[in-house]
Amino acid sequence: EVVLTQSPATLSLSPGEGATLSCRASQSISGYLAWFQQKPGQAPRLLIYDASNRATGIPGRFSGSGSGADFTLTISSLEPEDFALYYCQQRSNWPWTFGQGTKVEIK
Amino acid sequence: QVQLQVSGPGLVKPSETLSLTCIVSGDSISNSYWTWIRQPTGKGLEWIGYVYHTGNTNYNPSLKSRITMSVDKSKNQFSLNLTSVTAADTAVYYCGRLRGSIADYWGQGTLVTVSS
Numbered sequence: 001e002v003v004l005t006q007s008p009a010t011l012s013l014s015p016g017e018g019a020t021l022s023c024r025a026s027q028s029i030s031g032y033l034a035w036f037q038q039k040p041g042q043a044p045r046l047l048i049y050d051a052s053n054r055a056t057g058i059p060g061r062f063s064g065s066g067s068g069a070d071f072t073l074t075i076s077s078l079e080p081e082d083f084a085l086y087y088c089q090q091r092s093n094w095p096w097t098f099g100q101g102t103k104v105e106i107k
Numbered sequence: 108q109v110q111l112q113v114s115g116p117g118l119v120k121p122s123e124t125l126s127l128t129c130i131v132s133g134d135s136i137s138n139s140y141w142t143w144i145r146q147p148t149g150k151g152l153e154w155i156g157y158v159y160h161t162g163n164t165n166y167n168p169s170l171k172s173r174i175t176m177s178v179d180k181s182k183n184q185f186s187l188n189l190t191s192v193t194a195a196d197t198a199v200y201y202c203g204r205l206r207g208s209i210a211d212y213w214g215q216g217t218l219v220t221v222s223s
Binding site: 032042043045049050056087089091098099 | 151154167201
């Protein structure tokens with residue numbers, strides 16, 4: 001099973017600042033990585049798929065990069081609605097797995 | 108707009124079977140793969156498995172012996188059965204749509220508690 005390790009566990013930032021979230025896989029997963037955003041009491045929402053493709057309706061301030069085993073989600077300028085939990089997820093090897101999450105909180 | 112709604116009991120007794128149904132609107136059940144994911148309270152997400160309208164399935168090996176997924180095309184819905192549940196199966200259960208193995212739409216989720 002592919003283990004995804006996200007860092008940091010918590011990111012404390014102010015609105016308007018940029019955020020960089022990391023996801024490292026225990027083995028190469030090519031580009032088969034997605035990023036999800038989850039807010040309390042809600043289902044996760046797909047942000048990025050296949051490492052760098054924005055999902056439908058996702059604002060341009062969200063971008064993804066990486067390949068192999070190292071991936072990054074970048075939020076260029078945090079809006080108030082971006083403070084949430086973020087998960088990475090791989091679909092290279094079954095069972096597909098998620099990272100443990102990075103919480104982006106208001107500083 | 109694709110919408111998914113999970114229905115089923117919120118409380119299941121230990122050793123019994125957890126049964127959930129996901130009703131799909133805005134898309135035909137025959138167009139995609141459909142999936143179940145769960146999230147124990149305060150913990151991370153775990154993929155349970157997925158099903159195609161033909162009946163083809165793929166289950167997480169950690170749960171494979173206890174899972175059955177199926178599709179009802181006449182009702183545009185799909186289902187999950189998890190047998191012999193324990194407290195470790197207490198979680199929010201989500202259903203979702205897969206497009207190219209990507210979970211692009213999720214239902215709101217339902218909390219299922221295993222307790223006597």
